[in-house]
Amino acid sequence: MKIVMCREIKTAFVLVLFCSICTGVYAERSINTNGFLTAGFSQNDQEVSFTGVKDEINFTELSVIGIQTSFVPNSSSIQLVSQLLARGRNGWNLDAEWAYIAYQPSTKVELQAGRFRFPGFMISQYYDIGVSYPWITPPEELYGFANIPITAVNGLNTVGKIAAPPFDFITQIYIAQTPETDLPLIGQTFVLGEFRIGGIILELIHPNITVRASHHLVPKLTAELVNTLAAATGQTADFIRGLGIEDTTDGEVVFSSLGVDVSWYRIRFLAEWAHRHVFNSIFSSSQNWFATIGYDFGRVFPHFTYSVADAEDVAFFNQDQHTATLGVKISMTDSVAVKFEYAFSELDERDNANGLFDSIPSSFGGPMVEDEINTISAAVNIVF
Numbered sequence: 001m002k003i004v005m006c007r008e009i010k011t012a013f014v015l016v017l018f019c020s021i022c023t024g025v026y027a028e029r030s031i032n033t034n035g036f037l038t039a040g041f042s043q044n045d046q047e048v049s050f051t052g053v054k055d056e057i058n059f060t061e062l063s064v065i066g067i068q069t070s071f072v073p074n075s076s077s078i079q080l081v082s083q084l085l086a087r088g089r090n091g092w093n094l095d096a097e098w099a100y101i102a103y104q105p106s107t108k109v110e111l112q113a114g115r116f117r118f119p120g121f122m123i124s125q126y127y128d129i130g131v132s133y134p135w136i137t138p139p140e141e142l143y144g145f146a147n148i149p150i151t152a153v154n155g156l157n158t159v160g161k162i163a164a165p166p167f168d169f170i171t172q173i174y175i176a177q178t179p180e181t182d183l184p185l186i187g188q189t190f191v192l193g194e195f196r197i198g199g200i201i202l203e204l205i206h207p208n209i210t211v212r213a214s215h216h217l218v219p220k221l222t223a224e225l226v227n228t229l230a231a232a233t234g235q236t237a238d239f240i241r242g243l244g245i246e247d248t249t250d251g252e253v254v255f256s257s258l259g260v261d262v263s264w265y266r267i268r269f270l271a272e273w274a275h276r277h278v279f280n281s282i283f284s285s286s287q288n289w290f291a292t293i294g295y296d297f298g299r300v301f302p303h304f305t306y307s308v309a310d311a312e313d314v315a316f317f318n319q320d321q322h323t324a325t326l327g328v329k330i331s332m333t334d335s336v337a338v339k340f341e342y343a344f345s346e347l348d349e350r351d352n353a354n355g356l357f358d359s360i361p362s363s364f365g366g367p368m369v370e371d372e373i374n375t376i377s378a379a380v381n382i383v384f
Contacts, residue, residue, distance in 0.1 A: 030072045037065045038130045040339075040379025048369050049187070049358035050345070051140050052089055060088030062136060062379050064128050068098065077104045085128060097128075097152045112157040118150050119157075119172060119201050122212050122259035122272050127151065130381030131337045134268075134329045139290040139307035141323060142274060146356055147288060147309070149183045153197060172201040183223070185317060186366075187358040188232050193222035210261040221251035225282060233365045244282075251281035266296040268303075284311040284319070301329040309356075311348075320348030321355035337381040347371040 040062035042053045052061040066085040072078070083098035100114030117125050121143060126132045141147070155176025162169040175198040183190040199216035225247050230237045259272035273289040287310045294303030305325040311318055327341035347355040352363050353371070360366035 030074060031069060033067065033069045035065070035067045035384045036129045036131070037382045037384070038128070038136075038379055039063050040136060040377060042136075042375060042377035044373050044375040046357075046370060046373055048367050050369075050373050050375070051144065051356045052358065053375065062377065063088035066097070066128055078102070079104070087128075095152075100157075108161050110159045110161075112159070113155075115152055115154050116157055116174075116176075118148075118153050118176075118197075119174065119199070119214065120148055120216065120255075121214070121257050121274065122210075122261065122270075124151075129383065130339070130379065131331075131335065131383050134270075134292065134294055134301055134303045134339075135305065135325070135327060136339045136341050136377050136379045139292075139305060139323070139325075140356060141307040141309040141321065142272060142288045142290055144356060146183075146185050146319065147276075147286075149181055149192065150178055153178055166206055168205040170201075170203040170205065172203075174199060184358075186232075186354060186360045188228050188360070190228050191224045195221050208263045210259075212259045213257070215256045216254070218251075218253040221248055221253055221278075221281065223248040223251065223281065223283070229360075229364075232360050235365075246282070248281040248283070251283070252279040253277070254279075267293065268296060268301075269293050282317070284317055285313055286311045286319070299331045301331070303327055303329070318348065318352045318354055318361070319356060320353055321345055335383045339377075339379050339381065341375075341377045343373075343375040343377070345373040345375070 041057055041059045042062055043057045044050055044053055044055060046054050048054060052058070064085065064087045066083060068083040069081070071080040079102040081098050081100055081102060082096065084094055085097045086092045086094045096115060098116055100112045100116050103111045105111070119125065123133055123138045123143065127138060127143065130136065137143070153174075153176035155174060157172065157174040157176075160171040175196070177194060177196045179194055181192040183192050195218050197216060197218050199214060201212065201214040204211045225245060226237050226240050229245060230240050233240070253276065255274060255276040257272060257274040260270070262269045269292070271289070271291040273287070275287050277285045288308065290305055290307035292303055292305040294301050305327070306322070307325070308322045309319050311320050323343050323345040325341055325343040327339060330338045332338060345355065347353040352361045354361045354366075354369065357369045359369065362368050
């Protein structure tokens with residue numbers, strides 16, 4: 001415990017020190033530096049880990065710290081942006097989520113080259129900045145790493161903006177690639193080979209409503225499955241292949257999303273749906289969605305969320321489940337929020353249902369799991 005805590009403290013200290021140095025030394029060079037932090041805990045009533053948490057209090061799964069810096073040379077249309085991030089769930093390893101150069105030939109167009117946030121869903125751009133949304137983390141059924149394992153990509157991104165008051169229209173087109181990526185699934189780590197990805201995003205913004213649609217394509221996906229499953233189940237590779245499971249060598253992924261964020265008087269409604277179609281792979285196609293409604297009492301925002309993961313062609317990875325979450329966000333200041341949540345999750349009734357448990361299905365030698373899970377969580381979000 002002492003070793004883990006020391007590592008967390010050292011990581012936080014380095015990031016805060018970096019923030020202070022940048023702010024103090026380079027202020028005259030138009031450098032803006034901001035930071036964000038989430039410290040939280042969660043616990044459920046399961047002996048088997050569920051989304052990284054079980055029946056022992058967990059202080060690392062929800063915790064994250066990050067520093068974002070932007071540099072604009074004087075009288076220039078060029079901007080350099082970086083974001084360094086460390087997550088408790090990843091052992092506090094420091095990663096670069098943003099590291100790109102942006103060029104604005106006009107106020108309506110921005111070109112970005114480098115590493116930027118994967119623009120998959122409505123909350124993706126600020127997924128780790130907890131004060132910007134009502135939940136402790138966005139709904140796991142849609143935003144969880146078992147569904148989409150990447151948060152950043154390397155490539156080219158074009159953003160177009162058209163202002164037509166009271167509306168703003170934003171179009172985003174990108175093409176990118178990722179290095180080898182770890183996919184955490186059923187308690188194992190499957191290795192996805194380097195893949196290319198491209199997409200288009202359309203967004204309509206009004207002071208009281210935001211509508212966002214996106215479409216993305218991975219033309220070739222490779223994944224090591226057989227040996228990983230053989231090691232996890234204690235069976236031979238030939239036995240795994242005998243079940244109809246093969247490595248993904250020529251897969252393809254197409255997925256689309258549609259989201260809406262509406263404010264009406266003191267009521268706020270958020271909903272998002274996504275469809276993932278997987279070809280030539282054992283990974284399931286699926287529909288994932290959530291809906292949230294809450295009421296703003298000023299500093300206090302109670303809310304209710306219902307979220308669903310629904311696989312269409314279950315073979316081995318049956319992640320089907322639904323979750324009802326009751327939570328409250330208390331804004332202490334504009335930069336500090338305290339949150340509490342209770343979530344009830346239930347697995348699908350079909351055979352081999354494993355939901356988001358971090359274990360292989362019981363029918364393949366894994367532990368028996370409950371089909372109902374109760375989880376409590378609390379967190380503090382800070383921006384600085």
